[in-house]
Amino acid sequence: MRVSLLPLSAGVSFKPEHFAAISAAPQPLGFFEIHAENYMGAGGVPHAQLRFLRENYALSLHGVGLNIGSTEPLDRAHLARLKHLCDRYQPECFSEHLAWSSHAGIFFNDLLPLPYTEANLTSVIDHVDEAQSTLGRRLLLENPATYVRFKQSTIPETEFLAAIARATGCGLLLDVNNVFVSARNHATSATAYLEAFPLDLVGEIHLAGHFETTDGQGSPLCIDAHGSPVVEDVFALFDSVIARTGPLPTLIEWDNDVPDWAVLLAEALAAQTRLDRSRLVRAAPAAA
Amino acid sequence: MAVQKCQSDFAGALRNPDLGVPQSVTSYSSDTPKERFAVYRNNVVVGLAGALEARFPATRKIVGEDFFNGAAKLFAAAHPPRSPLMLFYGDAFPAFLADFEPAREVPYLADVARLEAARTRAYHAADAKPLTPAALSGVALDTLAGSCFTLNPSVEIVASDYPIVTIWAMNSGEIDLAPIIDWRREDALVSRPGCDVEVRRLPPGAKTFLQNLAARNPLGEAAAAALAGDARFDLAANLAALFAGLAIEMANQPNEAALP
Numbered sequence: 001m002r003v004s005l006l007p008l009s010a011g012v013s014f015k016p017e018h019f020a021a022i023s024a025a026p027q028p029l030g031f032f033e034i035h036a037e038n039y040m041g042a043g044g045v046p047h048a049q050l051r052f053l054r055e056n057y058a059l060s061l062h063g064v065g066l067n068i069g070s071t072e073p074l075d076r077a078h079l080a081r082l083k084h085l086c087d088r089y090q091p092e093c094f095s096e097h098l099a100w101s102s103h104a105g106i107f108f109n110d111l112l113p114l115p116y117t118e119a120n121l122t123s124v125i126d127h128v129d130e131a132q133s134t135l136g137r138r139l140l141l142e143n144p145a146t147y148v149r150f151k152q153s154t155i156p157e158t159e160f161l162a163a164i165a166r167a168t169g170c171g172l173l174l175d176v177n178n179v180f181v182s183a184r185n186h187a188t189s190a191t192a193y194l195e196a197f198p199l200d201l202v203g204e205i206h207l208a209g210h211f212e213t214t215d216g217q218g219s220p221l222c223i224d225a226h227g228s229p230v231v232e233d234v235f236a237l238f239d240s241v242i243a244r245t246g247p248l249p250t251l252i253e254w255d256n257d258v259p260d261w262a263v264l265l266a267e268a269l270a271a272q273t274r275l276d277r278s279r280l281v282r283a284a285p286a287a288a
Numbered sequence: 289m290a291v292q293k294c295q296s297d298f299a300g301a302l303r304n305p306d307l308g309v310p311q312s313v314t315s316y317s318s319d320t321p322k323e324r325f326a327v328y329r330n331n332v333v334v335g336l337a338g339a340l341e342a343r344f345p346a347t348r349k350i351v352g353e354d355f356f357n358g359a360a361k362l363f364a365a366a367h368p369p370r371s372p373l374m375l376f377y378g379d380a381f382p383a384f385l386a387d388f389e390p391a392r393e394v395p396y397l398a399d400v401a402r403l404e405a406a407r408t409r410a411y412h413a414a415d416a417k418p419l420t421p422a423a424l425s426g427v428a429l430d431t432l433a434g435s436c437f438t439l440n441p442s443v444e445i446v447a448s449d450y451p452i453v454t455i456w457a458m459n460s461g462e463i464d465l466a467p468i469i470d471w472r473r474e475d476a477l478v479s480r481p482g483c484d485v486e487v488r489r490l491p492p493g494a495k496t497f498l499q500n501l502a503a504r505n506p507l508g509e510a511a512a513a514a515l516a517g518d519a520r521f522d523l524a525a526n527l528a529a530l531f532a533g534l535a536i537e538m539a540n541q542p543n544e545a546a547l548p
Contacts, residue, residue, distance in 0.1 A: 040373050041412025042441070045483050065372025071292045078372055103299035107369040109339070110331040112298065115312065119291045147324040148313045152289060185324070187316045215324055219317035223327060 003171035003203030004140060005092035006031050006058050006249035010272040012264055013062070013253045019049050021261035029268055031058035031092065033251050037065050040081050054089050060204065060251070061091040065107065068127045068141070069100040069114040079134050086135055093204060093249070095140035095173045096131070098124070098161065115150035116160040128168040140171045140203045145178035145210075145224035147185050157182075158196040165201045172198065175206035176238045177224065177253075180231075184212070184222035190237055199245050207238060207271060208253040227256035229267060235274065242278035250275060302329055303368070336364035340378045343408050346459035347385070347401045350394060359388060375412055379405055396450035403456050403487065406444040406478040410485045413442035418481055418534030433508030437501050437536045442480035445495050449473050453489040462487075481534035488533050493521030501536065 009030030014022075022032075032053045039046050053059055063082060067075060086094055099111035114120050132139055143161060155163070161172055174197065183190035209228030215221045230238075230252065242248060252268045289312055297310040308320070315321035337360040341348055348356040363384045369377045382405055385391055386398035418440055427435060446452065453474045457463045475490040477498075490498075493514035500510030514521040530536050 037372055037374060041375050043413060043415035044411050044442075044480060046412070047415070048483065067372075071295050075372075081373075100295065101372065103295060105370055106299070106303070107372050107374075108299070108302060108332050109335040109369060109374060110328060112302075112328060115291060115294055117291055123291070147327045148315050148321050150294065150312050151314050152291070152294060152312060185315070215315075215317055216322055217317045221323060221327070 003138070003201060004060075004249060006060055006204060008247040008249060009275060010250050010252065010268040011058075011060065012268050013251060013255065014049075014053060015254075015258050015264075016046070016049060017258060018261045018264065019052075023052055026056070027265065028272075029057065029265070031060055031249060031251075033060035033062050033253075036061045036063045036082055036085055036094075039085060050089060054091075059089060059091040060093040060095065060249070061086060061089070063094070063096040064111070065101055066096045066127075066131060067100050067102045068096055068131065069098055069112070069120070069124060070102060070127075071100075071120070071123055072103065074127050074130055075102065079131060082131075083135050086137065093140060094135060094137060095142055095204065097142045097144060098157075098164075099144050111144055113144060113146045113148065113150070115152040116155040116157060117152050118154070121155065121160060121163055124164055125167045128164055128170050132168060132170060138170055140173040141165070142173035142175055142206065143178050143182075143197075145175070145181040145185075147221070147223075149186060156196065158193060158198070162198045162201070165198065171203035172201045173204045173206060174199070174202045174241065175208070176241065177206065177208040177210055177230065177234050180234050180237060181210050181222045181224045184220050187219070191240070194237060194241060199241065202241075202245065202248060205238065205241065205248050205250045206253055207234060207250060208255075210234075225256060226253050230271075235270075238271070239274055239278070242275060243281060246282050247275040247279050301325070302332055303365070305329065333361060333364065336369070336377070337361055339374050340364070340381060343378050344381065344401055344404045346404055346456050347397060349459040350397060350400060350455070351391065355390070359385065359391070362388075376408065378408075381405065396448065396452055396455055399446065399448040399450055399452045400456050400459070402448075403446045403452055403476050403478065406446050406476075407485045407487070410442035410444065410478050410480045413440075413480060416440050416442075416537065419531075419537045420534070421531050433511075434506045436504045436506055438504070439498065439502050440479055440481075440535050440537060442478070442485070443498075443533075443535045444478045445490065445498055446476040446478060447495050448475065452476060453487060456487065477529060477533050477535060479533040479535040486533055488529055491520075491522060491525040491529055493518035494526050494529065497521065497526050498530075498535075 007030035011029050011031035014032045014034050039050055097111050101108050179190050179193050207230045208226045210222055210224050212222045250271045294312045301307040301310045309325045315324050340360040363381055367380050382398045382401035385401050391397050451474045453476045458465045475495050477488040477490045496517040497510050497514035500513050511523050
């Protein structure tokens, strides 16, 4: 069963500075993704542009502020705003993060990590249940890029995500760059992570750029910056995933130092080429 | 440690660098991964300062990048966002600048910031169908004085003791930078007639006039109040400014362009 209704092709995260180029001609892309919170104003240009995208392409709504990983109750007002947006634009997919971003009334504007414990598992399951029942739709939950670990964590991240999906029926958004970044930051194996990941539940893939520096001990510190091209190592991991799953809706995220449209489009088309190749590779044994 | 305490410790340490790395946090390379935890702290500070930078470009141009970033970080520490809607983060920044001692030498700075904050609100305001002069042609002259109007949802008036429309225009690339010979107070009309937010200099008395219209007082009463407040008030000039900014609508009419 399909986990999302997005087409099995490449898309990009929409940036308003690209609107003129995007609207000038049909683009060879399957879908656009927007950050839901940027469209919570009442009207004006953002909604005019979103209407255009909605009318011409499949649409993915990506939330960054629902605070699903918080130990506090969900913000009902924010959930209502998300519902309004989903009802108004009927996106093919809605996704959010395994992270928290607000605490005690303050919004941190970042995706913050949580310990993987039984108590947090219960809390996240409750939050995903509440979000799905309010929105009246299945959501995809994204694996985070993390820089630290928690001493209390007792459950591997892949198991934590799988348990949430089992309990709530939600799908997963596999951010391959996040897998790479986290593995680098924790000196673990990205390949082993992907082998443990429940790929049958993946409804969308994210690819993005990162950069690397070092910590005070001289060990690699990899930053999920979304400000550069996808590196070859991440594309290679992506290939290994789609070799197992076949083509999946695949998004290029580029949020900082946003390049010209031609550069971003070329990056998406590079992902599309790999999706096409995976289709051929998987078709080959059957044809033989 | 309970997960609640773990999260509140993490949140506290994000806000207060003096607290160091939270006890529950670790990494393979260090038990107190200072640089790794600092990535989160840096994301928060840089993200908030970046949001203010994007919303207040003319304010930033006036004081320069370093001064602005310093002010933005102090503001963000004292006034963190209370909602995940970052579109409107910084509504309180102009008031912060008004009381910001190091900015005292630039007395108009807070008013320029108020103008920029109003522009963002106008950008995101609800869509509406503005009143054109042609629509008024059907209204009999003798009933016009008794007619009420509503302001377009995007409209804000930013009053100032300084020539803020001129200063803003010079620092946002609308007009060339030049010495301001005619240094006098300017009130700004911010409105969004269509897609683009526009800023106009309001004629004398316009602030009172518009405030009366916004309170749904009839046109005649609004004009009389404005004239009483400022003898230079000129009704024709004011209506021309409002029509140019497509800032008004007839009251008691369904708003046809309103979105569902």
